[in-house]
């Protein structure tokens with residue numbers, strides 16, 4: 001359906017219609033009147049809900065900044081540890097080794113050139129030097145191994161049993177976020193077109209219509225899978241990257257320390273619109289998260305079992321359904337400005 005494609009790239013009117021379709025498919029929340037949805041109020045989930053208000057641009061915390069050369073500021077414990085390892089261990093070690101080798105080269109050039117040292121030394125062994133250049137690298141590797149293995153182990157720590165589960169599905173070329181603990185509804189997340197993003201004060205190419213909303217300050221179980229090809233769910237400011245592979249469920253713990261908006265991108269080349277499936281995570285305090293879940297038609301806590309299935313059924317992978325909202329047009333039909341940029 002052309003509308004859905006327009007919804008990503010084209011005029012905002014077309015987007016509203018596409019969004020309304022997507023909402024109807026994803027969210028069983030009749031409290032959002034279709035008319036309102038068509039008026040451009042559709043961008044954030046459940047804009048009509050009273051309790052939940054999407055965070056504004058002032059809440060953006062994790063995003064790339066121009067002119068920077070290092071990692072983004074970290075908003076998780078594991079991220080802080082990884083960044084510390086980079087800044088306090090790897091960078092000093094690599095700098096010292098580079099300077100030492102550079103110094104040795106300069107010394108040899110200056111001292112042992114043909115003019116100053118016409119007769120070359122015939123020595124072929126020096127036990128002391130050989131011991132030093134064996135022991136020293138071993139010690140360096142040992143020193144690096146301690147924080148490195150610690151970091152590796154921490155990255156694979158399983159989330160606690162009661163952690164909230166969010167299933168992330170990579171589609172060509174957008175993300176789907178479903179909440180099995182909250183009634184199983186799925187939120188479809190498409191990139192906003194540049195004009196719309198700028199209008200809202202959000203970063204173009206990163207801003208999305210529906211964010212991945214999670215509670216802040218508690219462990220979350222992120223599961224990733226791919227609906228069509230391999231994608232990768234990556235958010236630099238949270239030290240998080242996990243491949244989304246078809247037929248396979250990957251899992252990793254994520255704990256975001258404070259409320260805010262954190263941007264990432266698909267990080268596995270997945271086709272022609274790979275560069276246009278950004279990730280926006282919105283971390284909220286628990287009560288606001290619960291309010292958001294209810295606004296989506298989902299359930300909170302133990303309500304799920306006896307409540308009527310409030311949320312819509314899990315979606316088919318949209319990219320496998322012809323004309324589904326958000327599915328995007330086949331590459332040959334791309335006619336948007338964004339498509340031109342890709343050529």
Ligand SMILES: [Cu+2]
Nearest residue numbers: 231232266270
């Ligand atoms: Cu992808």
